[in-house]
Amino acid sequence: MRPLDGIRVLEMGQYIAAPYCAMMLADLGAEVIKIERPDGGDPRRIYDPLEQTETGSMSGGFLSYNRNKKSVTLDLSAESDRARYLALAATADVVVENLRPGAVDRMGVGYDALKEINPRLIYCAISGYGRLSTHRGEFAERPAFDTAIQAIGGLMAVTGEPGGPPLPTVTGFADVFTAVHATVSVLAALEGRHQSGTGTFVDQSMYDSVASLLERELMLWDFTGEHRVRGVDRYSPLGALEAEDGYVALILPTHEMWRRLCVAIERPDLLDHPLLDSVVHRAENFASVIRPEAERWTRSRTRREIVEHFAAHGLPAGETQTIDELYQCQHLDARRMFLEIDDPHAGRRRMIRTPFLTDTYDEPRTDSAPQLGEHNDELLTEVEPTTA
Template identity: 35%
Template sequence: MPAKPLQGVRVLDLSRILAGPWCTQQLADLGAEVIKIERPDQGDDTRHWGPPWLKNSQEAAYYLSCNRGKKSVAMDIASEEGQQTLLALLDHCDVLVENFKVGGLKKYGLDYASLKEKKPELIYCSITGFGQDGPYAQRAGYDFMIQGMGGLMSLTGLPDDQPGGGPVKVGVAFADVFTGLYASNAILAALFQRQQSSLGTHIDLSLLDVQVGVLANQGLNYLTSGQVPQRLGNAHPNIVPYQAFATADGYMILAVGNDSQFQRFCLEIGCPELAEDQRFVSNQQRVAHREQLLPLLEPPLQERSTAQWLEDLEKIGVPCGPINNLEEVFQDPQVKHRGMELELPHPQAGKVKLISNPIRFDGEALNSTSAPPLLGEHTQEVLKELLNRE
């Protein structure tokens, strides 16, 4: 492959857990050299968040998910020696990423204001629960509580009046992962800006800000109408029918996105009259008459298996899909064809399975070629290469 887009960029990574490491893994996949600073004898908290553990290793799967392609340097930044070494390393770096509490690095002289004086071209990215200012700035923020505070759990789950109804979190750390992606995006913009100005910047990213920012259409549904959206289970607030339906042997997702698709769908299920019914003739009408339409669709959809519906609806261009568990996901022929399961050599386990970066340049996935590092694996290498220390 030709040089990766961030080749020549060096990142000093003081982050841990998920949002920061997700950001820096993205940068590593794009070609940056990422130096992960970790506490001696303990390292990133997520190294210990198991089971499951990698075979023949004490590396937790959680840690493996977000640290590919990095160099681990074990260093105590609370010590004067560690601070001096970190400052020396920073002379060779373009970007610093940290997710300490607001003001937590100031006592070490590693806050943005202190470092800007020494290195004005530095791009400094701070990731916190609530941002660098405001009434909550000093609070710790975790993904689960942010999903609740930021409105996502008011939208996720069955309606309160249904069995099993109530707030439900998303099954992965949604706010953390999105914050990591926003952070890497902001760093790329800052690198481009620095080419024009020769100056760095302080990027301030908050999990709560990101969670509110990605409310997307539901956020605008509220701001536009003044009506607070409610939990709809698997249904869609703006499109009908667009949800999970029972079939003869399980469930499937039906995603009818326009009126012509609805007409073809009605013909396929043997109910062409529904497409002519004035209550259902347009998506706007179907949303207004959701409660009348859905019971009419359920009986015919239970007459065929999921596999049969997927085959039949695909032929007529009506979007639909299965509800896969993770075993089925990684066995899916499209997922396998796209190479979304990645395998890299590992010094203890022999090899480690990872999930590929979905970005492709000229048909090639952008993945680092080195596994998530062992704690302190590259300490001597990095100090010798950059600081000429043995």
């Protein structure tokens, strides 16, 4: 049993944001039907790394965002397929889509059309800059991709080395972060429907999502009028210290945390250092003073030794893990954070799952992503017009 058993979701998504949102709902038990164009489907189907066999193919990038779904192909420019889509929408609880603003309305399958046939429908539209006409900004018609949103959303302004160029964070971050917000919004709307009996339109903007993540930087600007320098937080000294086998990262937001570090590295004399007498001064001088002094102690020890020693002194710190270490992490194994997916074309694959965990509900299914149109026969027969 899973919490969204019995919920039907139609996904008209491509690339990352809408597909990831719909996959989260699928992992929670929803039946997710991915609606794709017959001539190729979601563009991520052909992204590298791509495994091909005589009977089909599977892209790693497609598998990452489309596990546990069904695929139906419909040409929504054709009247007959529009009728099939509308019939499917009449049976759905949720629609998730991230097509270009206006695209679904021009095809006659947008929210206004669907709510007439299904007033209980929750329609989640993910876009770069928002869809609601009552909340329309000057960027509304812009196309959006992850890196552009990381830039305009302020994230790149605070990422990178001091004096260097702005840098994007993890590829797909804005998409996935928006998808998580969209999932929360859909779940809230489902709960609200229990009370109101009606559906709603969820307007999930990537720009809104990333801007909300910069709440600390915006608060600091409001209070101080200061821009954050890339790589430096003037009110929370932070950074990475070199170890024998890599790096350890930590943050020192309070004087007590600073005191604990000085004790842990056996340098109580640093408490009286004139350049380290406040949080602001410690932040400004982390790279030039704190790091070289602390690394006299850390460089001769392993990451694990340092982190465990710091923890014993009440200092939260973390090993800077490489991707292969993350892939093999025993703690994540104990948390069952990886799914073993057996795909007929890509073979057996180990995929990180969405992090929903309770002591009551079943964990996500381990179905692979569907082949294009794999479920046409299963799902379109229920909406085919009957003949006398």
